[in-house]
Amino acid sequence: MTVKRTRGRPPAGDAADRRAAILDAARAKFAAQGFSGTSMRAIAREAGVDVSLISHYFGDKAGLLVATMELPVNPIEKIAGVIEDGPDGMAERLLRTFLTAWDPHRDVFSSMYRTTMSAQDSQAPMLQLAREVLVSTLMEVLEGDDRELRATLIASQLIGMATLRYVVQMPPVADAAIEDVVRLYGPAMQVLIDAAADR
Amino acid sequence: MTVKRTRGRPPAGDAADRRAAILDAARAKFAAQGFSGTSMRAIAREAGVDVSLISHYFGDKAGLLVATMELPVNPIEKIAGVIEDGPDGMAERLLRTFLTAWDPHRDVFSSMYRTTMSAQDSQAPMLQLAREVLVSTLMEVLEGDDRELRATLIASQLIGMATLRYVVQMPPVADAAIEDVVRLYGPAMQVLIDAAADR
Numbered sequence: 001m002t003v004k005r006t007r008g009r010p011p012a013g014d015a016a017d018r019r020a021a022i023l024d025a026a027r028a029k030f031a032a033q034g035f036s037g038t039s040m041r042a043i044a045r046e047a048g049v050d051v052s053l054i055s056h057y058f059g060d061k062a063g064l065l066v067a068t069m070e071l072p073v074n075p076i077e078k079i080a081g082v083i084e085d086g087p088d089g090m091a092e093r094l095l096r097t098f099l100t101a102w103d104p105h106r107d108v109f110s111s112m113y114r115t116t117m118s119a120q121d122s123q124a125p126m127l128q129l130a131r132e133v134l135v136s137t138l139m140e141v142l143e144g145d146d147r148e149l150r151a152t153l154i155a156s157q158l159i160g161m162a163t164l165r166y167v168v169q170m171p172p173v174a175d176a177a178i179e180d181v182v183r184l185y186g187p188a189m190q191v192l193i194d195a196a197a198d199r
Numbered sequence: 200m201t202v203k204r205t206r207g208r209p210p211a212g213d214a215a216d217r218r219a220a221i222l223d224a225a226r227a228k229f230a231a232q233g234f235s236g237t238s239m240r241a242i243a244r245e246a247g248v249d250v251s252l253i254s255h256y257f258g259d260k261a262g263l264l265v266a267t268m269e270l271p272v273n274p275i276e277k278i279a280g281v282i283e284d285g286p287d288g289m290a291e292r293l294l295r296t297f298l299t300a301w302d303p304h305r306d307v308f309s310s311m312y313r314t315t316m317s318a319q320d321s322q323a324p325m326l327q328l329a330r331e332v333l334v335s336t337l338m339e340v341l342e343g344d345d346r347e348l349r350a351t352l353i354a355s356q357l358i359g360m361a362t363l364r365y366v367v368q369m370p371p372v373a374d375a376a377i378e379d380v381v382r383l384y385g386p387a388m389q390v391l392i393d394a395a396a397d398r
Contacts, residue, residue, distance in 0.1 A: 156362065156372060
């Protein structure tokens with residue numbers, strides 16, 4: 001698609017145009033107002049389409065956020081696979097899935113990360129993704145107290161490990177076998193998943 | 200000190216001049232050749248002083264690296280206090296010490312972090328500090344197998360948490376009470392300290 005779309009202009013008739021118009025509108029709204037400050041309805045209005053078309057193409061708002069980022073890995077699908085078997089052993093599944101998915105795309109991760117850090121913008125797409133997909137989904141599965149703080153700390157473990165492995169490439173984390181990272185880091189992450197309600 | 204020093208020029212006679220000459224030489228050498236690629240002798244030669252003077256002012260090479268960074272917190276002193284009681288309960292001491300020291304200087308941490316990430320330089324002072332002070336010191340205290348990988352993963356936990364708390368300021372990690380972070384994250388970090396030799 002090379003069609004350049006003007007903000008608010010009703011899109012041309014074909015499906016690819018309407019899909020592109022929705023993504024353009026969503027990128028602009030998410031950047032300006034953040035994920036929770038943006039309604040599907042406002043995006044539909046901006047793109048000149050019916051709101052039901054957004055659900056048709058992208059499922060929900062998180063799906064739309066992920067689509068705007070054009071990632072080589074779909075984090076919604078990946079994390080759905082991780083949490084479907086519940087909290088038992090979830091840390092190892094989360095780490096193995098994350099590393100298997102991103103190891104082949106470490107340059108993409110690194111570039112996205114550096115862009116996010118240099119922007120000093122709490123609405124940066126990668127941060128919205130971390131909050132609205134990773135933390136939000138983890139929170140659904142955690143039991144007990146402090147679920148949001150624990151989910152965010154699990155995300156911080158993942159982000160810290162990925163920073164050393166992909167971004168600054170510090171050995172031995174940068175070149176350790178996936179199974180070694182899973183074996184050693186998994187139990188450390190599982191502690192936050194299992195933390196008892198009465199701690 | 201506002202005296203600007205020319206590389207390699209023998210310093211003037213007073214102590215403040217000699218100290219500044221050593222720091223200038225060390226900054227240049229660490230940036231160009233990294234920590235392990237730089238000898239105390241080479242720094243002394245560059246600064247035009249006797250090598251014993253470096254030990255006199257800065258203790259050892261790690262002390263010199265820390266001095267070049269002009270940090271509001273001395274990480275060598277902090278981590279010495281953390282490890283002196285050994286691995287039992289060390290994660291909680293490490294977290295409480297780190298947070299108590301850096302919470303009042305979150306802007307400095309954040310600025311240093313962003314500079315490091317935008318530089319794409321494995322010799323960035325902050326990364327040398329993480330490897331040569333944090334990871335190296337943790338490795339001395341860890342027992343069992345995979346000590347270097349485990350020490351680096353502990354560092355990644357600390358870096359990930361500090362990234363969310365100070366740099367991107369993601370709630371609830373950004374504004375959680377120190378004791379809540381210590382209570383929840385400490386046990387997750389302690390797993391990597393305690394990991395048995397025969398795992």
